Amino acid sequence: MKDGPLQHLIQKFTGLPGLGNRSARRIVLHLLSQRERTMVPLAQLILKVAEEIKDCNICGNLDMHDPCAICQDTRRSRKEICVVSQVSDLWAIERTSAYKGQYHVLGGVLSALDGVGPDQLNLNSLMARARDGAVEEVIIALSATVDGQSTAHYVSDMLEGCGVSVSHLAHGVPVGGELDYLDDGTITTALRSRK
Amino acid sequence: MKDGPLQHLIQKFTGLPGLGNRSARRIVLHLLSQRERTMVPLAQLILKVAEEIKDCNICGNLDMHDPCAICQDTRRSRKEICVVSQVSDLWAIERTSAYKGQYHVLGGVLSALDGVGPDQLNLNSLMARARDGAVEEVIIALSATVDGQSTAHYVSDMLEGCGVSVSHLAHGVPVGGELDYLDDGTITTALRSRK
Numbered sequence: 232m233k234d235g236p237l238q239h240l241i242q243k244f245t246g247l248p249g250l251g252n253r254s255a256r257r258i259v260l261h262l263l264s265q266r267e268r269t270m271v272p273l274a275q276l277i278l279k280v281a282e283e284i285k286d287c288n289i290c291g292n293l294d295m296h297d298p299c300a301i302c303q304d305t306r307r308s309r310k311e312i313c314v315v316s317q318v319s320d321l322w323a324i325e326r327t328s329a330y331k332g333q334y335h336v337l338g339g340v341l342s343a344l345d346g347v348g349p350d351q352l353n354l355n356s357l358m359a360r361a362r363d364g365a366v367e368e369v370i371i372a373l374s375a376t377v378d379g380q381s382t383a384h385y386v387s388d389m390l391e392g393c394g395v396s397v398s399h400l401a402h403g404v405p406v407g408g409e410l411d412y413l414d415d416g417t418i419t420t421a422l423r424s425r426k
Numbered sequence: 427m428k429d430g431p432l433q434h435l436i437q438k439f440t441g442l443p444g445l446g447n448r449s450a451r452r453i454v455l456h457l458l459s460q461r462e463r464t465m466v467p468l469a470q471l472i473l474k475v476a477e478e479i480k481d482c483n484i485c486g487n488l489d490m491h492d493p494c495a496i497c498q499d500t501r502r503s504r505k506e507i508c509v510v511s512q513v514s515d516l517w518a519i520e521r522t523s524a525y526k527g528q529y530h531v532l533g534g535v536l537s538a539l540d541g542v543g544p545d546q547l548n549l550n551s552l553m554a555r556a557r558d559g560a561v562e563e564v565i566i567a568l569s570a571t572v573d574g575q576s577t578a579h580y581v582s583d584m585l586e587g588c589g590v591s592v593s594h595l596a597h598g599v600p601v602g603g604e605l606d607y608l609d610d611g612t613i614t615t616a617l618r619s620r621k
Contacts, residue, residue, distance in 0.1 A: 248449075249452060250444075257444060273438050277472070281466050
């Protein structure tokens with residue numbers, strides 16, 4: 232039993248982000264209780280997604296087509312590129328419907344601790360896109376963490392001399408946020424950036 | 427994008443126990459970043475487990491064989507049956523190596539709220555096993571929740587007249603537990619059951 236496929240499957244699930252051994256066991260037992268309705272369709276869908284979803288060669292987004300629907304959409308502006316760390320950040324910005332330009336997914340942020348250097352990120356393709364003439368502005372939308380901000384600095388340094396203006400997401404009080412619950416750094420930044 | 431297989435897969439993961447929309451997204455993006463190494467093998471393993479793992483017809487355990495390895499093991503005593511709610515409880519008891527008898531998995535507990543009645547549980551097969559003469563003791567190992575304990579009462583009432591003795595897991599202070607942090611019910615039970 233200990234070396235069977237069941238334990239092996241639980242181990243595989245335990246390796247996924249956010250899942251421990253106990254939650255992996257719960258998921259596998261749940262799947263086994265609904266083999267035909269949930270378990271087999273889930274596996275088939277995973278195989279289908281693994282085969283059909285492609286990385287967009289232009290921006291790094293995930294889609295069924297390459298280039299992706301956003302890069303192909305002629306109604307979207309070609310003048311702005313929004314630089315994000317990962318596809319889930321792109322989805323978060325798309326959910327707002329507040330941005331109608333192009334994207335560029337870096338595939339991570341620079342991190343000395345995790346050993347992520349500039350070579351592991353999609354920086355060369357970003358340089359090529361910024362230089363091609365159509366782009367006027369690069370919006371850097373990286374997380375406000377130490378690694379995110381040092382990557383933002385690196386990217387804006389790199390883009391100097393490409394003839395594009397570089398902007399960053401504003402820092403400040405989140406909409407709906409109570410001042411009393413905010414950390415000192417956010418309040419200080421919001422004060423300094425007051426307008 | 428919103429109706430594509432990618433969103434569909436995230437929805438499928440969101441339906442699994444313990445996973446919300448955000449954790450499902452993280453898992454799917456993680457899988458897509460390791461298609462060959464993690465994603466495809468995971469799907470293949472899910473299909474393999476769905477096909478190879480069977481419900482044991484005697485006790486309700488999950489195993490590659492039917493009857494399961496525990497029911498087939500001639501070194502295990504046939505005199506005791508330990509009644510558990512689900513397979514994960516059986517695994518929890520097996521991990522202790524403290525029990526060397528047979529099991530019986532009910533497949534849940536009676537619950538008025540969730541609409542689980544006696545017909546949905548493997549009670550008839552338990553009666554048949556308890557009556558077959560070889561069994562001397564039925565150990566009821568259900569959770570100490572309201573539903574678990576009412577199921578325990580129901581099962582022990584049902585087994586009356588089958589010629590087996592019925593026992594329950596002891597209630598009391600958990601090993602390593604500090605009295606100060608225990609609820610009143612547990613302390614009261616531990617006091618009443620002192621020996």
